[in-house]
Amino acid sequence: MAKNDILGDSLWDAYSDKVTTLMNNPQHQGEITEEEAASHGNKLIVADFGAESCGDAVRLYWEIDPKTDKIVNSKFKSFGCGTAIASSDVMTELCIGKTVQEAVKITNIDVELALRDTPDVPAVPPQKMHCSVMAYDVIKKAAGLYMGVDAESFEEEIIVCECARVSLGTLQEVIRLNDLTTIEQITDYTKAGGFCKSCIKPGGHEAREYYLVDILADTRKQMDEEKMAAAADAGASGDFEGMTLVQQIKAIDAVIDESVRQFLVMDGGDMEVIDIKNSDEYIDVYIRYLGACNGCASSSTGTLYAIESTLKEKLSSKIRVLPI
Amino acid sequence: MQVYMDNNATTMVDPEVLEAMIPYFKEQYGNPNSLHKFGTASHPAISKAIDQAYTAINAADEDDIIFTSCATESNNWVLQSVWIDKILNGDKNHIVTTEIEHPSVLSTCKFLEDQGVKVTYLPVNEQGVVEAHTVRSFITEKTALVSVMWANNETGMIFPIQEIGEICKEKEVLFHTDGVQAVGKIPVDMQAVNVDFMSMSAHKFHGPKGIGALYIKNSQELSPLLHGGEHMGGRRSGTLNVPFIVGMGKAMELATTDMEAKMAAIRAKRDRLEDALLEAIPETFTVGDRDNRTPNTILISIRGVEGEGMLWDLNNGQIGASTGSACASEDLEANTVMLAIGADNELAHTGIRLSLSRFTTDEEVDYVINHFKDAVSRLRAISSSYAKVQPTPGGEVQECELHH
Known part of the structure; x- marks a missing residue:
């Protein structure tokens, strides 16, 4: 929230002139009958999407020339608000003259663009972007009926945010590449979740199969697991610098057990690893002497040198050993 | 011609109300808490507004009518202070309300639920009304408050406040009613009902926006929502909004006379x-x-x-x-x-x-x-509901597939 958001939007003032004009006077509102289509030797397809109980419903009519698969005429009926009616009107406009195969490529983004007065100003406010999605859905359904296939077969990828048409694959990739951690970042990078907000989390305007919160959580979890797996691999392959802290401690303990401790114990002493600090330049290993080593003259000279050079040789040249 | 038919959202200020308010912006702008005569000059007008408010809802002299900034404040005050007084500092844990209250009641109840309070949202019948016996059946020994609106903003349906009041009295539970859509529209007689708290809003009956009130029966205990001074007996701090109090009083009088x-x-x-x-x-x-x-x-x-x-x-x-x-x-x-x-x-x-x-x-x-x-x-x-040509077989939609 800031100064410009205090009053809130005046919803209808944010509509483009085109939306207003088409709501007031839709050009392709109406029906096409079976007889009418047959009299031209054409096939009629009628498809519904949505329902009154959703608050939005559209019925799309296509008169198709069966020889060319071309949509020669199209009409619509709509139960919905102004943007739903205007979107339906532009949708029929976009369908006319296209083949069915071309028409299925029309998306809600195309519908919204066609409703704009100027190319870079949205035709409707964010919460109304969703109205044009129905147009896209009903086209798929009509095409499926004509071609005798399932409407979902036209969908090549899983669309998570329908308003901005962002796929699951894109979202996962963007989260990974940019190391995103918040929903706001996802919206900034992809526009997903920036419109009707249904896809952000359950409980919004419509139920979704995938939600951004889950995708983010799952992808982050996967990234963490991969990081762990990479570290584990590094351990197995002896890449000390790629190891996790726990693995580094274990590796150091193993080297000390194998090559150092026996000599200390012989003199009545011992040591323990306290901490490890990784920086670009050094890997600092903090140790504490125990027993006779504690206070022994060579503990800060010869013994220390021996421990450090063993670790350097066996694990990493970046290691420095620091007694505390 | 243009026609405003949204008077349950807000109303035009009655020109008589506006006229009564004007002097308290211009000539008599003193702070009523001041000792000097600039301050005390407004006292007769405030007293008159108080009288007008008491008369309009037939409140008894032992009752309080405290002016607030709006009914949202009044609703918040009752719910939050009952929570503090009877739940946090008492042995109650439960509030009863309805599922069609105004958002200022419902959102506050949701907030209280987050704080651990149990809230029951009563259903309405096919008339859109909560029945008194439903209220009775949900009151427990742990119930601190019943909050049921007097009339609904969307349907205009009037709730059985008299009966619910009797039940609350019998069960010894506090009873709040959001009277925003009732005051000025139907007779409201506080001595004929057992209501502990009632919220009101001036702009719903041709008064100005930005002023409301809370009726409190018998001046009973209710911790303040706004602390700060000794205004209105310490019940609601903040410099008295003199012109708006005058306007609310006048609006209540005009709405309830005849x-x-x-x-x-x-x-x-x-x-x-x-x-x-x-x-x-x-x-x-x-x-x-x-x-x-x-x-x-x-x-x-x-x-x-x-x-x-x-x-x-x-x-x-x-x-x-x-x-x-x-x-x-x-x-x-x-x-x-x-x-x-x-x-x-x-x-x-x-x-x-x-x-x-x-x-x-x-x-x-x-x-x-x-x-x-x-x-x-x-x-x-x-x-599409009136379209004649039916969908191609397979192209129908049976039920809502969009929304949950």
Whole structure:
């Protein structure tokens, strides 16, 4: 929230002139009958999407020339608000003259663009972007009926945010590449979740199969697991610098057990690893002497040198050993 | 002509109210708490407003009417302070309310639920009313408060406040009612009902926005929501909003003087409008029994016409109305009141509320009837619900597949 958001939007003032004009006077509102289509030797397809109980419903009519698969005429009926009616009107406009195969490529983004007065100003406010999605859905359904296939077969990828048409694959990739951690970042990078907000989390305007919160959580979890797996691999392959802290401690303990401790114990002493600090330049290993080593003259000279050079040789040249 | 038919949202300030307020902006602007005469000069006007408020709702002298900034504040005050007094600092843990309260009650209840309070949201019957026996059955030994509105903003339906008050008295539970849609529209007599707290708002009865009140029976305990000074006996701090208090008092007086006659006039216009719409437009119905409704309100459902689309056409016809089902809201659920009364899902997106006032004229009613009919014809001509050609087999939709 800031100064410009205090009053809130005046919803209808944010509509483009085109939306207003088409709501007031839709050009392709109406029906096409079976007889009418047959009299031209054409096939009629009628498809519904949505329902009154959703608050939005559209019925799309296509008169198709069966020889060319071309949509020669199209009409619509709509139960919905102004943007739903205007979107339906532009949708029929976009369908006319296209083949069915071309028409299925029309998306809600195309519908919204066609409703704009100027190319870079949205035709409707964010919460109304969703109205044009129905147009896209009903086209798929009509095409499926004509071609005798399932409407979902036209969908090549899983669309998570329908308003901005962002796929699951894109979202996962963007989260990974940019190391995103918040929903706001996802919206900034992809526009997903920036419109009707249904896809952000359950409980919004419509139920979704995938939600951004889950995708983010799952992808982050996967990234963490991969990081762990990479570290584990590094351990197995002896890449000390790629190891996790726990693995580094274990590796150091193993080297000390194998090559150092026996000599200390012989003199009545011992040591323990306290901490490890990784920086670009050094890997600092903090140790504490125990027993006779504690206070022994060579503990800060010869013994220390021996421990450090063993670790350097066996694990990493970046290691420095620091007694505390 | 332009016609405002959204008087349950807010009303025009009565010119007499405005006139009464003006001197307290200009000449008598003193702080009533000051010792000097600039301050005390406003006291007679404030006393008069207090008298007007007490008379309007027939409050007893032992009761308090505390001016607040709005009914949202009054509702918050009661719910939050009962929580502090009876739940945090007492042995109660439960609040009873209804599922169709105003958001200032429902959101506060949700907030209290987050703080660990148990809240019961009572359902309404097919008339949109919570029945008294339902309230009784949900009160427990741990119930601190019952909060039930006096009349509903969307349907105008009047709740059995008298009976619920008796039940609360018997069960020794505090009773709050949001009286925003009742005061100024129907007779409200605080000595005839057992109500502990009642919220009011001036702009719903031709007073100014930004002033409300809370009635408190017997001046009983209720921790302040706003701390700061000793204004209004320390019950609600903040410099007294003198011109608005004067305006609210005047508005209450104007709304309740000769109320029967005023309401009969509004009711006659409302009934004429309702009859004309129901007769002229097939497949419409109104919600709730007329005799048990505030006399200015109609909630009408028009099959096949989506609420926001209808508002758009009415707005083009210079008519201001409202819908509880605007598909613009973030949560596009159907109108909760319509769903609560058991309306089909299909009709829950088709509700239009028309609310009149004492300033509504017969010409305005005629104008709305005509434009309403035109808008319905136009939108039904576009509507898929009235389409004749049936979908290609496989192209039908049985039920809502979009929303949950």
